[in-house]
Amino acid sequence: MAAVATGTAAAARAAADLVPEAEEWLARWIAIPSVSGSPQHAAAVESAARFVVARLRRFAAAVEVVPTSSGPIVLARVAGRDPSRPAVVGYGHLDVRPAGTGWHTPPFNPVRRGRLLFGRGASDDKGQLLAHLVAVEGWAAVGGPPTDVVLVIDGAEEIGSPGLAGALSRIRQPIGAVVLSDTRQARPRTPSLTVSQRGVITLSVTVDTAGPAVHAGRFGGAVLDPSLLLAGALARAERVVARLPADPAYAAGQGAAIRRAASRAVREGDLDALTTTRASLAVTTLRAGGAPGAVPRAATAVLDVRLPPSMRPETVLPALVRALRAGVEPTARVSVSRGHLARGFVAQHGARTLSAVHRACLAGFGQPAILVSSGGSIPAVGMLQQAFGHAPVLLGLGPADDRAHGPDEYLDLEDFVRSVRTAVSIYGNIACAPGPHGSCARGTGGTRHDARHLLLGDAERDRAYLRGLRNGHD
Structure with missing residues (x-):
């Protein structure tokens, strides 16, 4: 574990050196109007794929573009130090929703105001995905991540990922975990771990x-x-x-946040249940x-x-x-x-996977992830789970109110730095956390969510658990 910690620290330093250039690169990527499902933007989606392929070729051992009828899917393999162990899949998407009306800045001409970068796709999902790419590039600069990382970049997530399942079938090597960031923080400066979706x-x-x-x-x-x-x-x-019929609640409530984010009349009643389990x-x-x-x-x-x-x-x-x-x-x-x-999604992550996630969030944000149920739906999540047999780790790094799918979508660039540190740690820890039989950590199985991992309000329990994480104990 000490060797992993040393490697993670070196990878974090290498990734930090890449951040200033990556922020400029992100602005150019956002400027490509890669709206999926739109014939007039089909060429832009292809251009956005070529743009990220050029970046991947700086550090990936192999890069492939899989054409589909709905848009390109980019696959890349980054060589790990121990290729005999199961690889980690990192998923994200390069396509965006149509801009719509009501913007105060041009949606495809990114504008930076202080630490905020405005533009369609800034958070959903180009900015969050780029944090993972920078993290993996940081690992590649110091000899590679602990195991192979397979990056899957979808060109049609916003229209249901119709070509993804076929592309995933081309990945033949064993997979030990799946990680993606296409959701929001639970609250400012506090990442979320989504454990259910409708x-x-x-x-x-x-x-x-x-x-x-x-x-x-x-x-x-x-x-x-x-x-x-x-x-x-x-x-x-x-x-x-x-x-x-409704499902039982799976994780922390977000009712107050829903009321604030909606900025409009809402129904009376349990907003958590109305938006996540009903x-x-x-x-x-x-x-x-x-x-x-x-x-x-x-x-x-x-x-x-x-x-x-x-x-x-x-x-x-x-x-x-x-x-x-x-x-x-x-x-x-x-x-x-x-x-x-x-279909919806219910994760049953093992205790070791949860520990790897919380360690990563502590490294990046100084806070563990808060487990949340989501009212949203990401069809790709089910496809990834079916293809690899692991419940994907949905690590929310976007701003809590990122305005995704609406006008004035933005990314907090200070959070982007934190997200890069978090992603460096997750690729180091989730690959090497020993599973039930001594293998890499699995996304499902093992101990299900229990009270000591939920971090839902028992202050003394949470403090004891976090002390254990900070001291290197699960």
């Missing part, structure tokens, strides 16, 4: 009454109004979702006619349905479709098309 179903439903838009005064009451028919369909679907239905797009005084021909809604982490989306989908189709007038046509579908 599943997701996206649907588009259209009610079409045929014929042109007509005068609301002359024909209102006689013609079917597709907006009202759609409203009834949405209400039926919402009742289906409301009846779905199902929800949101209408993310709603379109009908645009001519004042006219009854439109058709109305369309795009639905985002989140499911309790342990619930299978395949079992819910038929009931949702039936609810959307039922009760609509037979002369109207209802079409329902499915977008992406992904």
Whole structure:
């Protein structure tokens, strides 16, 4: 363990030397509008992949670009000191969401204000991913990480990673752990470890009454109004979702943070449960006619349905479709098309993996990770778990209110430095923490979450546990 600690310290110094150049490089990467799922941005996604490939070739033993119909996936292997041991997979994504409106700075012309860097993808996920790349490059500069590191950089995560499973099948070497940072800190300067995520179903439903838009005064009451028919369909679907059973709570509550971040009216009740362990239905797009005084021909809604982490989306989908189709007038046509579908995620990390994570966060932030349940969904997480048999370590390093997917997304560059230190440690510790049979630490199995690892408020217990970590004891 002393040799690992010495190597980690050297890798941290080497990575720190790379940070100033990396910050400039990140700004250039953010300037590439790599919006996935957008034909007009397909060339930019390819450009963003080539940009990161050039960086990877500085320190990776092998780099490969896997083309898919939805965007490129970059695979890179960084040689470790002991290639006979299972490798660690580091995952992230280079694609971003569309910029949208409401920005105070140009979304693809990054602006730095003090320690904050604004731009689409600054936190989700180019900035967080770059912290891992710099950390691994730091390890490569001092002789390599303890084991091989396989970097997987997805070009289509924001649209459900449709080509990822095929790309992962090209990785043939044994994998001992999977790490990714595509989530937020639990609170400022305190990383999170996400131990559950909800599943997701996206649907588009259209009610079409045929014929042109007509005068609301002359024909209102006689013609079917597709907006009202759609409203009834949405209400039926919402009742289906409301009846779905909730999962038990898995980790720390974030209700107060949710209320602050929303900056809008919220429901009464347990916000933690409403956003992490219960199902929800949101209408993310709603379109009908645009001519004042006219009854439109058709109305369309795009639905985002989140499911309790342990619930299978395949079992819910038929009931949702039936609810959307039922009760609509037979002369109207209802079409329902499915977008992406992904199962939720519940991690059961062993005590040694948890210890490696907390050690890394102490090294980078001076704080252990807080375990959280997330209301979000990352389809890639399930694919990574299925491919390698380990629950991925979801280490949240982005700002607690990074405004990802909205206007004025940003990265705290002081946190970026902390994130690099954290990532250096995680690649050193998670690879070498002995597993149940003397192997590298596994992402699943071993001791499940227990009270002494949750860090949820028993002050004396937490202090005792942290003293043990700081003194080098698990």
